[in-house]
Amino acid sequence: MDRQKQDELKQAAAKQAAGLVEDGMILGVGTGSTVKFFIDELGRRKEEEGLALKAVVTTSSRSRKQLEGLGFTVSELADIDQADLTVDGADRVDKQLNGIKGGGAALTLEKNVAVNSKKNVWIVDESKVVDHLSGFPLPVEVLPISCEQNKRRFEAEGLNPQFRLNADGSRLKTHYGNYILDLHVDSVPVPSGLADYLDHTVGVVEHGLFLDICDEVIIARDNGEIETRCR
Numbered sequence: 728m729d730r731q732k733q734d735e736l737k738q739a740a741a742k743q744a745a746g747l748v749e750d751g752m753i754l755g756v757g758t759g760s761t762v763k764f765f766i767d768e769l770g771r772r773k774e775e776e777g778l779a780l781k782a783v784v785t786t787s788s789r790s791r792k793q794l795e796g797l798g799f800t801v802s803e804l805a806d807i808d809q810a811d812l813t814v815d816g817a818d819r820v821d822k823q824l825n826g827i828k829g830g831g832a833a834l835t836l837e838k839n840v841a842v843n844s845k846k847n848v849w850i851v852d853e854s855k856v857v858d859h860l861s862g863f864p865l866p867v868e869v870l871p872i873s874c875e876q877n878k879r880r881f882e883a884e885g886l887n888p889q890f891r892l893n894a895d896g897s898r899l900k901t902h903y904g905n906y907i908l909d910l911h912v913d914s915v916p917v918p919s920g921l922a923d924y925l926d927h928t929v930g931v932v933e934h935g936l937f938l939d940i941c942d943e944v945i946i947a948r949d950n951g952e953i954e955t956r957c958r
């Protein structure tokens with residue numbers, strides 16, 4: 728699929744999700760190129776329909792900047808109780824609506840916003856939908872102090888870890904000053920098993936397996952149809 732077509736699909740899914748946003752909501756807004764279209768649409772609704780949110784929280788400085796540029800005041804997660812709705816993208820989503828996220832290295836805040844949200848909606852184009860989680864490296868955010876030990880441990884487990892790098896070859900640092908180890912595994916046959924292992928590995932801050940979190944996924948299909956799948 729070419730880039731322009733994929734962007735059209737992302738925009739279609741984003742527009743549909745923006746229709747779920749209601750006045751007075753506390754809204755969670757994720758990160759990524761699909762979410763950028765969602766924020767564009769929020770801005771349009773604010774301008775043309777007077778959309779008025781109670782509060783907005785977001786998961787990256789990029790999304791924050793875009794939201795603030797459109798006149799939204801962005802709160803910190805710690806300043807709200809929970810979001811009514813969070814809309815985010817995903818890198819892969821399977822039939823059970825489990826997913827891999829973190830392609831934009833924002834997984835830690837994304838998961839924290841998501842679990843503190845009454846409803847989570849993901850917006851994706853068809854290329855992200857898989858039967859079983861595969862086809863995208865699994866991001867794991869690790870503390871710098873023990874990142875080499877974590878890497879060796881993951882290697883021993885056959886998880887093929889690689890530090891995520893910047894364009895200049897330096898290690899990418901997350902918003903929180905940590906590193907990302909991308910696990911290059913062909914597929915994740917038992918996502919709950921791997922999530923459990925990562926959850927119990929010292930030095931792991933967070934990982935990109937988002938299990939039992941997404942309530943609804945909006946899929947923009949190549950043929951122009953929009954499909955909504957619910958948990």
Ligand SMILES: O=C(CO)[C@H](O)[C@H](O)COP(=O)(O)O
Nearest residue numbers: 759760761816829830831833
């Ligand atoms: O998890 C994410 C960022 O950490 C994004 O939601 C995910 O990478 C999808 O991004 P895009 O919409 O650009 O394909």
